[in-house]
Amino acid sequence: MYPMRLASVMPRLLLGSVLCLPASSATLMFSGSGGVIPDPGVFSSDIIVTDLRDLLSFGNPVTVTLLGLDHSWAGDLEVTLTYSGIGSVTQYVFSRIGAAGPGDFGASANFGDPTGRYSFNSGFAGDLWTVAGALGDADLIPSGDYWPTDPFSPAPNSLSSAFNGLPAAGTWTLTISDLAAGETGQYIAWDLTLEVVDVPEPATAPVMLAALAAFLIRLRILASHRPPAPLKSRGAGALARAGPPGPAWRDQGGTLRSRRTAQGPPHGFHFHWWAAGP
Numbered sequence: 001m002y003p004m005r006l007a008s009v010m011p012r013l014l015l016g017s018v019l020c021l022p023a024s025s026a027t028l029m030f031s032g033s034g035g036v037i038p039d040p041g042v043f044s045s046d047i048i049v050t051d052l053r054d055l056l057s058f059g060n061p062v063t064v065t066l067l068g069l070d071h072s073w074a075g076d077l078e079v080t081l082t083y084s085g086i087g088s089v090t091q092y093v094f095s096r097i098g099a100a101g102p103g104d105f106g107a108s109a110n111f112g113d114p115t116g117r118y119s120f121n122s123g124f125a126g127d128l129w130t131v132a133g134a135l136g137d138a139d140l141i142p143s144g145d146y147w148p149t150d151p152f153s154p155a156p157n158s159l160s161s162a163f164n165g166l167p168a169a170g171t172w173t174l175t176i177s178d179l180a181a182g183e184t185g186q187y188i189a190w191d192l193t194l195e196v197v198d199v200p201e202p203a204t205a206p207v208m209l210a211a212l213a214a215f216l217i218r219l220r221i222l223a224s225h226r227p228p229a230p231l232k233s234r235g236a237g238a239l240a241r242a243g244p245p246g247p248a249w250r251d252q253g254g255t256l257r258s259r260r261t262a263q264g265p266p267h268g269f270h271f272h273w274w275a276a277g278p
């Protein structure tokens with residue numbers, strides 16, 4: 001029937017509506033475990049992501065947050081994030097803050113702000129090297145939003161964009177190394193925040209436009225099919241005298257009805273239904 005045909009193409013109509021929307025993102029947050037950082041030595045923690053969406057292909061979709069980080073010499077530490085899925089990518093979160101080169105012990109300030117939240121994204125405005133460099137060896141680096149850095153440089157690095165376009169699914173590993181004996185620390189946990197594609201990006205527009213064209217063609221074909229003419233009814237007595245409404249009308253069957261008349265009790269008669277066209 002005509003209404004059912006229209007219903008069958010409604011999902012394609014909705015697909016056409018999606019075409020008009022710009023790309024949008026969704027935020028995923030995951031937590032990994034913490035622990036005591038060996039002195040010297042390496043502590044690592046994995047987060048397994050199974051979400052099937054991809055990271056944004058633009059901007060800075062990756063943020064790392066260290067929770068409860070407490071260490072008595074900031075310049076001892078090196079932190080990296082590694083993605084293992086389709087290939088493997090490793091980026092520095094920070095490394096030996098304040099150290100100008102190998103053998104430099106770096107900033108002596110402490111991690112250990114009571115609020116315990118140090119967050120890193122390449123788009124953040126906080127300069128950890130400048131903040132730590134202005135503090136003494138008994139001072140606490142304040143929690144905050146800082147940009148990530150490579151070894152021996154205070155400049156922002158590409159931690160947050162190096163994974164752009166990759167599938168979120170995979171193993172994300174945080175590695176914290178204490179590179180100098182003496183002065184120790186630990187952290188409680190870490191958070192991984194990922195911005196992923198939530199609807200098709202503009203890059204997929206050609207494919208989606210082809211689907212829209214196919215939908216419009218199908219809609220035009222359906223529009224050329226006029227809906228069936230309404231059924232007409234005629235009593236059996238009238239049929240006996242006049243027949244169907246026309247030569248192209250088909251008998252759709254009859255039903256038994258009853259009618260009360262002024263001359264006597266109710267009596268039954270057949271009611272036939274007719275449809276126009278073949």
Ligand SMILES: [Ca+2]
Pocket residue numbers: 039040076178179180181182183184
């Ligand atoms: Ca140490």
